[in-house]
Amino acid sequence: MTSDPAPAIRVHNLSKTFRKGFQTTRALDEVSLEIVSGEMVALIGASGSGKSTLMRHISGLMLADKAGDGMIEVLGYPVQEGGRMARGVRLVRGRVGVIFQQFNLVDRLSLMTNVVLGVLGRIPAWRGWFGLFTRDEKLRALEALRRVGIDQYASQRASTLSGGQQQRAAIARALVQGAEVILADEPIASLDPESARRVMENLARINREDGITVVVSLHQVDFATRYCPRTVALRDGQVVYDGPSEALTHEFLRELYGAAGEELILPGPIGGPAPKARSAAHLRPASA
Amino acid sequence: MTVIDNTGSAAQAMPQLQLPERDLKRSLVNLAGWAVALAVLAWAWEGSEMNPLALVQDSANMAEFASGFFPPNFHEWPTMLQEMLVTIQVAIWGTVLAVVCSIPCGILSSKNIVPWWVYQPMRRLMDAARAINEFVFAMLFVVAVGLGPFAGVLALWIHTTGVLAKLFSEAVEAIDPNPVEGIRATGADGIHEVIYGVIPQVLPLWISFSLYRFESNLRSATVIGIVGAGGIGMVLWEFIRGFYYAETAAVMIIIIGTVTVLDMISQVLRERFT
Numbered sequence: 001m002t003s004d005p006a007p008a009i010r011v012h013n014l015s016k017t018f019r020k021g022f023q024t025t026r027a028l029d030e031v032s033l034e035i036v037s038g039e040m041v042a043l044i045g046a047s048g049s050g051k052s053t054l055m056r057h058i059s060g061l062m063l064a065d066k067a068g069d070g071m072i073e074v075l076g077y078p079v080q081e082g083g084r085m086a087r088g089v090r091l092v093r094g095r096v097g098v099i100f101q102q103f104n105l106v107d108r109l110s111l112m113t114n115v116v117l118g119v120l121g122r123i124p125a126w127r128g129w130f131g132l133f134t135r136d137e138k139l140r141a142l143e144a145l146r147r148v149g150i151d152q153y154a155s156q157r158a159s160t161l162s163g164g165q166q167q168r169a170a171i172a173r174a175l176v177q178g179a180e181v182i183l184a185d186e187p188i189a190s191l192d193p194e195s196a197r198r199v200m201e202n203l204a205r206i207n208r209e210d211g212i213t214v215v216v217s218l219h220q221v222d223f224a225t226r227y228c229p230r231t232v233a234l235r236d237g238q239v240v241y242d243g244p245s246e247a248l249t250h251e252f253l254r255e256l257y258g259a260a261g262e263e264l265i266l267p268g269p270i271g272g273p274a275p276k277a278r279s280a281a282h283l284r285p286a287s288a
Numbered sequence: 289m290t291v292i293d294n295t296g297s298a299a300q301a302m303p304q305l306q307l308p309e310r311d312l313k314r315s316l317v318n319l320a321g322w323a324v325a326l327a328v329l330a331w332a333w334e335g336s337e338m339n340p341l342a343l344v345q346d347s348a349n350m351a352e353f354a355s356g357f358f359p360p361n362f363h364e365w366p367t368m369l370q371e372m373l374v375t376i377q378v379a380i381w382g383t384v385l386a387v388v389c390s391i392p393c394g395i396l397s398s399k400n401i402v403p404w405w406v407y408q409p410m411r412r413l414m415d416a417a418r419a420i421n422e423f424v425f426a427m428l429f430v431v432a433v434g435l436g437p438f439a440g441v442l443a444l445w446i447h448t449t450g451v452l453a454k455l456f457s458e459a460v461e462a463i464d465p466n467p468v469e470g471i472r473a474t475g476a477d478g479i480h481e482v483i484y485g486v487i488p489q490v491l492p493l494w495i496s497f498s499l500y501r502f503e504s505n506l507r508s509a510t511v512i513g514i515v516g517a518g519g520i521g522m523v524l525w526e527f528i529r530g531f532y533y534a535e536t537a538a539v540m541i542i543i544i545g546t547v548t549v550l551d552m553i554s555q556v557l558r559e560r561f562t
């Protein structure tokens with residue numbers, strides 16, 4: 001990667017070692033990575049290869065090893081360096097939207113409230129403490145819900161919605177946040193194929209229409225080839241491939257991962273027509 | 289031939305079902321446990337001067353004593369009801385103040401929210417508030433702020449804060465951390481995390497605990513009057529001291545009635561919240 005367009009994410013020499021009793025796991029091993037603003041990048045790897053750990057480091061939720069010169073920058077701001085959180089990390093967190101496998105919405109709050117919470121990082125703290133969100137902010141939340149096709153459920157509790165709908169609400173929260181970078185950690189791993197497709201399409205669309213940089217970790221390479229021009233592949237905490245997703249044939253995957261590669265390959269093709277023909281997908285009424 | 293041989297050996301390899309053997313060591317430990325338990329019971333029997341025979345020997349006396357309670361005398365019912373209401377009022381304010389204080393104290397006692405140098409001192413403080421019975425606090429506050437219901441409110445407040453803060457923090461420590469992380473990831477601060485990530489998760493439990501403590505405080509409030517902290521207990525104590533057993537019986541009936549009704553209301557509310 002040349003550093004010609006501004007790098008949205010810069011990870012340099014990042015290592016992370018987990019210690020549990022006498023057992024140590026090297027979850028990240030000198031990972032270096034650069035992602036340009038506006039890219040949509042897939043992060044693939046078998047389970048345990050370090051995808052979540054890398055995402056949590058980039059979003060400033062976890063600290064790297066103190067030893068070494070591991071460093072992360074997002075949108076030009078330092079997130080952590082040498083195992084220490086940067087000072088303004090909360091502001092950086094505000095500009096990075098995170099989507100989790102388990103959605104991480106608050107079950108008992110309405111979809112609307114969950115989504116409007118996206119503004120917390122950008123408004124005076126006290127307004128957040130007393131729940132004083134402006135009409136504008138609420139409209140923004142509703143607008144975001146409409147973009148992902150679930151505005152009709154705005155007043156329902158998050159727990160009453162399906163997994164796919166909750167995940168789309170999480171995307172809406174990132175939109176309300178005004179995130180310039182979205183990190184999605186296995187956002188479709190607990191969804192049925194149809195919901196998975198819809199979530200991926202929403203991510204692809206905000207990447208295309210809003211120019212938001214999207215990094216999405218995926219368990220199955222077929223989704224990567226379909227939605228992301230570039231793929232970064234991890235194995236045992238190391239980057240083993242970084243390049244165009246098209247090159248990731250099943251043969252190449254077996255070469256990269258051996259027998260463990262099988263779990264990255266879907267048994268059948270992903271349903272539905274190719275995504276490029278579906279740019280008007282958001283105009284269709286969303287169903288449950 | 290080989291096929292038959294194979295199945296034959298497979299059947300042989302199938303392990304026989306076997307009950308686990310009795311473990312001698314474990315039986316001995318079990319036996320020792322029972323011996324210790326019996327020894328403790330015997331030891332406590334001595335100290336409590338347990339004397340079941342007295343129940344039989346003095347049965348005539350007790351029957352006479354009991355007959356003094358009948359028929360209950362409701363002559364002074366307006367005072368009795370008036371004081372019963374005061375007791376309810378004391379229980380309400382004692383509980384409400386405690387709930388308000390238990391929210392911050394409970395959160396500051398939770399391992400998953402604050403560092404150890406915050407939750408350790410806070411927990412010890414709450415332990416102290418809980419260890420001292422409300423009856424003792426009532427006696428102290430009667431000296432400090434004078435006779436009357438306010439002393440009762442203060443006593444219930446302190447003791448109940450100790451109890452509720454512990455229950456509240458146990459609920460907080462059992463939450464799902466994922467939604468909290470979801471909120472942190474938006475750039476929210478620690479207070480936002482608690483308000484939007486923690487409290488919605490624990491609220492039903494907190495409400496249930498608070499109502500339960502209200503029931504329990506109502507029972508306590510009927511007693512703390514005895515040390516001068518106002519309410520029906522004061523009346524009760526006057527009657528007992530003056531050997532007015534028929535009136536005592538009336539007061540007891542009023543207490544039972546009130547406590548039962550409020551317990552039932554509170555239970556219905558609790559069920560609605562969980």
Ligand SMILES: Nc1ncnc2c1ncn2[C@@H]1O[C@H](COP(=O)(O)OP(=O)(O)O)[C@@H](O)[C@H]1O
Binds near residue numbers: 027045049053
């Ligand atoms: N909090 C943790 N404590 C100890 N080990 C961890 C922790 N998180 C992850 N690991 C270990 O780090 C490695 C990478 O995990 P993870 O990043 O979750 O992989 P992936 O998301 O690709 O499945 C695994 O071996 C996992 O067991």
Ligand SMILES: [Mg+2]
Binds near residue numbers: 051052053186
């Ligand atoms: Mg993972």
